[in-house]
Amino acid sequence: MARAGLSPDAVVDLALAIIDEDGPAAVTLAAVAGRAGVATPSLYKHVRNLAELNDLVSVRVMNELADRLREALLGRSGDEALRAFMHAYRDYAVANPGRYAAMSQAAPPEGGAQAKAADALVGIVVGALRGYGLKGADVIHATRCLRAAAHGFAVLETAGGFGLPADTDDTYALLHHMIITGLAKPARSQDRTF
Amino acid sequence: MARAGLSPDAVVDLALAIIDEDGPAAVTLAAVAGRAGVATPSLYKHVRNLAELNDLVSVRVMNELADRLREALLGRSGDEALRAFMHAYRDYAVANPGRYAAMSQAAPPEGGAQAKAADALVGIVVGALRGYGLKGADVIHATRCLRAAAHGFAVLETAGGFGLPADTDDTYALLHHMIITGLAKPARSQDRTF
DNA sequence: CCTTAAAGCTAATGGCATTAGCTGGCGCCG
């Protein structure tokens, strides 16, 4: 028994490899153990159970995405920062559709690492919007809209929801345009119908 | 054996009941059979397998959502139609979070009922945008953006992604405002950076 | 060396999907 030398991080690495190759649904303790060259129950020495593994994967992916976004935002501000954010967000989702999906599907309510990573991500979105001079609750509203737009687009694009032949780059440009112009014109009053 | 009188539709009904009560993850053939008062393998007389049941559920939900949207759009046009669309879309997702999630998670590539229902839904979105005088590919781009925004918001809201205390109605109003203004100002040229 | 904790293993359980093959009730045709 040559000692596989596993660790929680190593287990997550293997899970990510499976996700990249066969999608999130293929992540099973048996599959991970197979890659590790280890019997399935051995994984329990590193991970509490499958649910925890999924959480760890989710956190890892969120942090990875956060890193990409932070890097994209470095030294940029205003419209340029927003454009860089959206570009980087979409690029990550398209380049890593499995990971992106794995991130989304994790259970939300938790006070642990999951929530911390999500908060960090939200903080980055807020950062991308700095420079638009938003105050108070408007920051929250704009952040939510940006998340909704970016996530919605990413889901549709990575899930193959765009069947028609039109260029998705142009679509993304329109989405970006909507956010920009919507943030520029603060008009918000009679819209309270909602 | 009193003849349970099942049918594919009845099986889907039971699955929907489970989804409404315990979420999409609880939909298992064993659970459905339990509700039907039938042994698990009996379900295979009505449904090819679990995957097909999920597809049928997805189609049913898409059609249900499509009905709500169509009804909301009746007799409306322009901004009013768009507002009604978004309102109805969000209302459905919030009122039926389990069903909404079940719809999204189904496998996309197919030439069958799944694709037909999805196309119908897209057609409704296109209809909601009629009146903005969009031509050619712009129709597609606007449709995709509207879908992305509505879906992204619905996912975030139903998954509890909005942790902060700000009013989600106000956020939705901003999202609506972004779409309106973005459609109004056709500016799209240098954005080709994407 | 020898101890000990961690890392692995095997065995066992229970849930689930799925397949095969049997059976009985009901509609329909004569």
Add this chain to the structure above:
DNA sequence: CGGCGCCAGCTAATGCCATTAGCTTTAAGG
């Protein structure tokens, strides 16, 4: 009215997966 066939339901069996329990071995450190 009686028989026939089909269809819906059943039981049995298989295989995969997660998870638990308890044993064994490795390797690190005194």
